[in-house]
Amino acid sequence: MKKLLLYLLLTAAALLMLYPLLWLLGASFKTNDEIFTSVWFMPKVLDLSVYKRAWQTVTPYTMGHYFLNTFMIIVPKTAFAVLSSVLVAYGFARFDFPLKKLFYGLLICGMLMPSIVTVMPMYSFWSRLGLLDTYIPLTLPALFAGEGMFVFILIQFFKGIPREFDEAARIDGCGTLKTLFLVLVPCIKPAVISIAVFTFLWTMNDFLGPLIMIQSVEKYPLSLALRLSVDSTGQGYELRTVIAMSVIGLIPSLAVFAIAQKKFVSGITAGGLTG
Amino acid sequence: MKTRTYRNPTGVSRYTGLLLISPFIIGALLLIVYPFVSSFITGLTDGSSFVGFENYKHILSDGQIRSSAAVTLKYALILVPLKLIVSLAAALVLNMELRGIGIFRTAFYIPSILGANLAVIIMWQYLFTSDGLVNQLLETVGLSPVSWYGDPNAALFMIVLLRLWEFGSTMIIFLAALRDIPRELYEAARVDGCGRARAFFSITLPQLKNVIFINLVLQTIAAMQEFNAPYILTGGGPLGKTRTIGMYIYEEMFTYGDAGMANALSWLLFMLIALIVFIMYRVTGTLRRDG
Incomplete structure (x- = not known):
């Protein structure tokens, strides 16, 4: 009985946590009027053509173009981050x-350094080198183990491997x-995967x-x-197109999380972050 | 000066390690030391010519900046304790051995991986419009709708709610720590006739104090530099009551083109965060040591 109550409570909490995402998915099919009059996430009609319009975007390029741009940042950045952090x-x-x-002290300091503080000087730095409006400022820093947290987690993992392995x-x-x-x-594969996944997710999310x-x-x-799409849509514009764009925009992150989930979660939880 | 011996496997030079961490050494110079020195120095200029400590003096006396600092502190003071409590509570529940508990862990964790994703912030924007989902729900349960973008406190709370919704990352760290607490402690306590609440306060909390500290520091740093959410959700409004220091720095640089001011403010924000972390470290020092 007590257990049943617990399950009910957990289910209610989980639904509360995920409802905004469900609502977003549903709202991508709704008219403006429906969005603002119904609390229930299911749309009245499922008209998939909105996703075709969303893919075209209101900008001169399609979403495919922007996805490609994002991956041109993510792929080198992830490779750089994994390689440099491991070394x-x-x-x-x-x-x-x-x-x-x-x-080691500097490594810890770096973890505490707020990115909003470094972003202004780095802007001037890249601007002086004439590299603004390229992907270099966004990818190259990853080559220098810029994410102290990753190094810190990997150190804990390396320490967990007996030194006899090295000697052998x-x-x-x-x-x-x-x-x-x-x-x-190969011994710390889950940790390496976690780092790659985190870099992927954080880069997808990076805005500043x-x-x-x-x-x-x-x-x-x-x-x-x-x-840009949100800004360029005025009053009375169909919200569902922008909402559908948002839904498409979330797919890569969710997909990567779903694929890597098992290894990924064990990578963080065994990460010795607790030590 | 005493000479040091280096404990390395035979045949390994003491410079091998240095060579391996050389990417980090370059990174530390480029990404930590340089910005720190450069922002201080640029802060002494008006973007081109030297003006001494004018910017720093101005920042410390300017009413708008002071109110922006107050907004940021208020935001951190509301968000950080709430987030720590919620994520610890969730971790305690999700640490139980129940069939299918993994599904719930994933469900609670997902919002945090989407975290700062712009799509999520845009979603939040629509959820809180005057006739959006949240107000519809409030009306359904008989409460009056809230003007989320008009009322300063409500606007700040809307941002707090967004970040609170993403408590999964802190929760995961607590979960890992809970798993590391030796079982025997609880068994011994039970034999001694210790109840659940007592066990929580005398075993769980003391065992978690380092992790609580880590989460406290990380969340405080993140909250003090909040930019994305107010920038997109409220634009700093109403009446600048959600304009965090992070937003202020951005506006000084890119709206008003005042590089000197933006850098001086960045540098002072770093000092403020360092001071807060240092105070936290000292205040919790005795707490973290004994027990």
Whole structure:
């Protein structure tokens, strides 16, 4: 009986959490009038043509164009972030070197550094190099292990692997890098996947970065294109087109989460963030 | 100066580690040290020529900036405790061993992965319009509708609700920590005749104090630099009552083109956040150590 009550409570809470998303999906089929008169998410008619209009967008380009732009940022950024975080975390976790404490301190400092503080100087920096309105300011920093949190999580994972693994690899003739990529990285695959997934999700969500660095509509990633569409729709405009665009915009994040979910969640929960 | 011995496997130079972390060293110079120094120095100019501490003096005396700082602090003070309490409570419930609990964990976690996604913020905007879903629901249960964009407190609370809805990321960290608490502690407590509430206060909370601290710091930093939500949802209104410092910096730079002011304000915001984190660290110091 008590258990049943608990399930009911949990289900109600879960529905409350997910209802806004359901509502968004439903609203993409509704007329303005219906959106503002009915609380229930199910639309009266399912007219899929709205998604065709949404795909065309109100801007000169289709959503496919903006998706492609977004992926041109995401793919290199994710590769850079994973590679650099793994190397740096390996260095911290397995080796002793001069000024190690100082650099570790800087790593923690970096995690506490608010991005709104760094964004203004970085804007001037990239502007002086003439690289504004390119994807370099958005992707290149990932090559320098810019996300301290990732390095921190990976260090905890590396520390969880017995040092005997390294020694065995060394005896078998593996050098420093071979040991890392052939022996250690396969052991911490869930953590590496978590980092890739987080980079993907955060880049999908990033708004301030592109807002400041990218100026031409042609190069807009999805987030800026959405914002532009909302702004350019006036009074009396059909909301469902913009809402359908939002729904399409959420699909990549949800898909990646669904695919990676199992490994991803174990990657964070075992992440030793708690230590 | 005493010489240090480096504990490395045989055949590994003490510079190998340094070489491995070299991307981070470049990154730290480019992404941490440079912005910190550069924003301070640019803050001493009006964008081109040197003006001394004028910008900093102006910031500390300007009424608008002061009210923007007050808005940001108020926002953080409401959001952070609420988010910590809700995510800890959810983690406690979801830590129970029940069939199908994984589905609920995922359901609670999903809003946070979509988090700052623009589509979600746009969705929020529509949910809270004067005849939007939230007001319709309020009317259904017999309450009067709220003017979410007209009333300063309601507008701020609408932003708080958006970020609160995304409590999943903090919840996941609490869940991981709860799983690390040794079972034996609870069993021993039960043998000693300790009730559930007592066990929560004498075992769970003390065991979680480091994680609570980490979450507190991370959430405070995030709240102090809030930009996206007020920028898109309210544009800082009504009457600038949701204009956070983050928005203020952006407007100084890109609306008024005052790079000196924007950088000075950025630098002071960093100092303010560092101060808050330092105070939190000191105040909770004794709490985190004993027990």
